[in-house]
Amino acid sequence: MDFSAPSREHRRVVILGSTGSIGTQALEVIAEAPDRFSVAAVAAGGGNLDLLAQQAVSTRAAAVGAAGGTEADLERAIATAADDAGVRGYAPALLAGPDAVSRLAAWPDADVVLNGITGSIGLAPTLAALAAGHLLALANKESLIVGGELVRKAAAPGQLVPVDSEHSAIAQALRSGRADEVDRLVLTASGGPFRGMARNELVGVTPAQALAHPTWAMGKVITTNSATMVNKALEVIEAHLLFDIPLDRIDVVVHPQSVVHSMVQFVDGSTIAQASPPDMRLPIALGIGWPFRVPGSATPCDWSTASSWTFEPLDENAFPAIRLAKAAALRGGTAMAVYNAANEEAVEAFHSGIIGFNDIVDTVAAVVEELAGSPAGLQPGTPTLHDVLDAEQRARASARLRCGLQEHPRNTNAE
Numbered sequence: 001m002d003f004s005a006p007s008r009e010h011r012r013v014v015i016l017g018s019t020g021s022i023g024t025q026a027l028e029v030i031a032e033a034p035d036r037f038s039v040a041a042v043a044a045g046g047g048n049l050d051l052l053a054q055q056a057v058s059t060r061a062a063a064v065g066a067a068g069g070t071e072a073d074l075e076r077a078i079a080t081a082a083d084d085a086g087v088r089g090y091a092p093a094l095l096a097g098p099d100a101v102s103r104l105a106a107w108p109d110a111d112v113v114l115n116g117i118t119g120s121i122g123l124a125p126t127l128a129a130l131a132a133g134h135l136l137a138l139a140n141k142e143s144l145i146v147g148g149e150l151v152r153k154a155a156a157p158g159q160l161v162p163v164d165s166e167h168s169a170i171a172q173a174l175r176s177g178r179a180d181e182v183d184r185l186v187l188t189a190s191g192g193p194f195r196g197m198a199r200n201e202l203v204g205v206t207p208a209q210a211l212a213h214p215t216w217a218m219g220k221v222i223t224t225n226s227a228t229m230v231n232k233a234l235e236v237i238e239a240h241l242l243f244d245i246p247l248d249r250i251d252v253v254v255h256p257q258s259v260v261h262s263m264v265q266f267v268d269g270s271t272i273a274q275a276s277p278p279d280m281r282l283p284i285a286l287g288i289g290w291p292f293r294v295p296g297s298a299t300p301c302d303w304s305t306a307s308s309w310t311f312e313p314l315d316e317n318a319f320p321a322i323r324l325a326k327a328a329a330l331r332g333g334t335a336m337a338v339y340n341a342a343n344e345e346a347v348e349a350f351h352s353g354i355i356g357f358n359d360i361v362d363t364v365a366a367v368v369e370e371l372a373g374s375p376a377g378l379q380p381g382t383p384t385l386h387d388v389l390d391a392e393q394r395a396r397a398s399a400r401l402r403c404g405l406q407e408h409p410r411n412t413n414a415e
């Protein structure tokens with residue numbers, strides 16, 4: 001695809017993480033706009049093969065992939081789903097195993113890849129989609145953050161399109177001025193379920209409370225990351241990498257209504273904000289259709305009823321995750337891979353009831369500090385894929401030890 005001459009022609013979409021929150025909403029978007037999109041392939045982890053098979057049958061995807069399980073498992077699940085739906089003669093290509101998802105990311109009969117996988121395990125598929133020359137609609141922010149320059153260098157101009165609502169908002173607002181007219185980026189944060197609480201009040205909060213997000217319905221990891229503000233911290237780094245704006249010119253403001261998704265402040269004092277009720281179908285549709293809007297993607301704001309939007313500063317003492325991420329990102333190299341991997345492990349430990357809420361970010365801080373002190377821990381400069389995987393493995397081991405988790409993590413980039 002020539003990314004400098006985008007066309008509005010019909011696009012065939014590969015959906016990675018199709019069974020998750022982003023993936024299922026992407027399938028809704030595509031079903032609503034058959035003139036614009038069709039499903040080329042669906043892929044997921046394999047934790048919910050029945051749903052994956054139902055999605056394959058209902059979209060008639062040409063290929064189906066699962067990182068876990070076998071091709072025989074997939075075949076059985078698809079035969080059952082086809083029987084249930086009364087569909088005959090549907091025989092997609094089946095791929096199973098650790099490299100199945102990356103192979104589908106490079107599927108030749110496709111135009112766009114939506115990466116909706118959770119966690120840094122999405123890195124290899126991100127690199128595969130970019131190498132194959134597909135437009136990449138990226139919800140899996142972790143792959144950009146841990147890969148950093150590696151991912152940036154792999155992407156042609158215009159090839160990487162954000163799906164995160166904040167970055168979609170910024171990309172839209174940036175259309176209002178030239179790059180050298182941008183003063184600051186302002187990311188909005190809902191504040192999560194614990195907005196307004198002090199650090200000592202957060203000591204005893206439970207996983208169930210952390211998963212009760214006030215405005216967004218999302219997967220478990222991102223919802224927990226929203227409660228700790230790690231999600232916003234990752235988004236600050238994502239904005240820095242996507243839009244090439246220095247970290248000291250990226251701010252976060254708490255906006256509990258989640259209607260203004262982010263803003264760009266220009267040098268003349270003008271601020272351009274993007275507003276829509278919280279609904280990921282809008283940034284997903286714009287991501288896979290980029291740069292064209294998809295009519296009716298979501299319900300717009302209702303300007304006929306009274307409403308108010310509020311903005312307040314973030315309490316960085318209660319929520320130090322953003323300050324910590326900015327400091328790690330300034331170290332460069334694999335520091336953000338360490339930050340993210342330590343967080344993924346600490347989130348697992350929190351949901352297993354082994355550590356408390358404040359321990360999540362404290363663990364991340366300790367692991368970044370520990371590996372920064374080790375000469376082999378944080379390679380400066382542009383890391384290779386090997387450097388990233390190595391740093392992640394060290395960070396996961398250190399975090400698991402600190403949290404008291406079993407030694408070997410599951411579902412990671414470790415070879």
Ligand SMILES: NC(=O)c1ccc[n+]([C@@H]2O[C@H](COP(=O)([O-])OP(=O)(O)OC[C@H]3O[C@@H](n4cnc5c(N)ncnc54)[C@H](OP(=O)(O)O)[C@@H]3O)[C@@H](O)[C@H]2O)c1
Pocket residue numbers: 016017018019020021022023043044045046047048049067101115116117118119121139140141142163164165216217218219220221222280411
């Ligand atoms: N949800 C949102 O509203 C939202 C908003 C902005 C950004 N994001 C970002 O989008 C990404 C996905 O979030 P989510 O909320 O949709 O997560 P989710 O609901 O937990 O879904 C995760 C998906 O990833 C799949 N998966 C897990 N391991 C995999 C592997 N090894 N290979 C391939 N697929 C694998 C899962 O498949 P199985 O469960 O079937 O195994 C599932 O389909 C995250 O990076 C998140 O930060 C999400």
